[in-house]
Amino acid sequence: MAAEHPDWLLRDAAGAPVSTMKWRGGRRIFVLDATRPDVLSHLESVFRDIRALGIDYAKLDFCMLECSAPDAVYRDRTATRAQALRRGLEAIRRGFGDDGFVLGGTMVFAPAAGLVDAMRVSTDITPYWDRPGQHAEAPNVPNVCRNVVHHAYMNGRLWINDPDTLIVRDDNTELTRSEVELWERAVAFASGSLLLSDRMSTLSPERLALVRRALADAGAYRNAFPADRWERTFPTLWEAEKDGHRVRAIFALDAPHGVREACSAQGVVV
Numbered sequence: 481m482a483a484e485h486p487d488w489l490l491r492d493a494a495g496a497p498v499s500t501m502k503w504r505g506g507r508r509i510f511v512l513d514a515t516r517p518d519v520l521s522h523l524e525s526v527f528r529d530i531r532a533l534g535i536d537y538a539k540l541d542f543c544m545l546e547c548s549a550p551d552a553v554y555r556d557r558t559a560t561r562a563q564a565l566r567r568g569l570e571a572i573r574r575g576f577g578d579d580g581f582v583l584g585g586t587m588v589f590a591p592a593a594g595l596v597d598a599m600r601v602s603t604d605i606t607p608y609w610d611r612p613g614q615h616a617e618a619p620n621v622p623n624v625c626r627n628v629v630h631h632a633y634m635n636g637r638l639w640i641n642d643p644d645t646l647i648v649r650d651d652n653t654e655l656t657r658s659e660v661e662l663w664e665r666a667v668a669f670a671s672g673s674l675l676l677s678d679r680m681s682t683l684s685p686e687r688l689a690l691v692r693r694a695l696a697d698a699g700a701y702r703n704a705f706p707a708d709r710w711e712r713t714f715p716t717l718w719e720a721e722k723d724g725h726r727v728r729a730i731f732a733l734d735a736p737h738g739v740r741e742a743c744s745a746q747g748v749v750v
Contacts, residue, residue, distance in 0.1 A: 488512055488519050490552050498549045511545050514568030515556035523568055527575030538576060540596070541585040543569075566591040583642060589634075598640040598673055602627035605644040605663070607653035621655070621663055622733045626714050628670045629731075632704040641672030648690045649678045657686075662731060664690045668697040669720055669729055670704045701727075 482489060482497075489497040490511040499508040512519050530538065546568060547561040554564055565588060573595050576582060584596040592599060603619040610620040617623060628643040635641035646667050647653065648660050655663070667674065674694060683691065701722050706715030714733035719726060 601631035645677035
């Protein structure tokens with residue numbers, strides 16, 4: 481596409497194509513100028529063709545790139561970065577149809593409101609708790625949980641929240657039993673999408689029981705929020721409604737490993 485339509489690429493003031501990141505293997509990623517009518521026609525056509533194949537679920541990932549170049553020069557000089565992203569999403573929605581299901585991922589929230597059916601509201605879940613020296617929004621379990629509960633108010637109002645997939649496996653993972661239980665409860669408590677990402681046939685009976693518990697509680701919790709949101713970077717006290725009652729849960733997200741394990745043994749973490 482870049483070779484056939486170089487004029488479609490978003491460019492900087494010097495006329496060079498904007499590339500705000502590199503993908504795996506160091507390949508540069510370019511961005512379409514979503515203020516161009518021909519780009520919008522292309523997006524609409526592509527997603528109309530995808531829908532014609534019988535596909536009714538689409539995930540749009542890394543769409544923040546449209547907004548991540550503050551010095552970019554758009555074809556429409558009056559458009560903001562947020563407006564450019566929204567125009568692109570509007571074209572995709574026109575092509576995919578209002579009855580198709582669109583999930584936004586790694587996307588600026590505000591421009592997508594009303595155009596996506598679901599939105600990833602967290603970093604990626606990981607098969608480990610965290611890594612030394614990670615930045616504040618790096619993919620790991622504490623960061624995912626923090627984002628999930630802080631954004632829980634969006635669920636059912638702006639879109640369906642996507643907390644990322646539930647992983648409970650005990651192979652190909654570094655997560656302990658208590659950490660897996662904490663993640664399963666966080667997904668249930670904050671509500672939103674429930675996406676399973678394990679091979680069910682290889683799960684041990686105790687891990688399969690966690691999947692069954694998550695399925696049983698899908699949609700059971702409402703209006704979750706972090707009660708100590710102003711006091712801690714990683715909220716510990718979460719509140720929600722279930723069966724007409726206000727319930728609370730303690731999530732030891734920033735506690736040392738040994739404390740989390742001891743809490744789990746006493747049934748405190750979840």
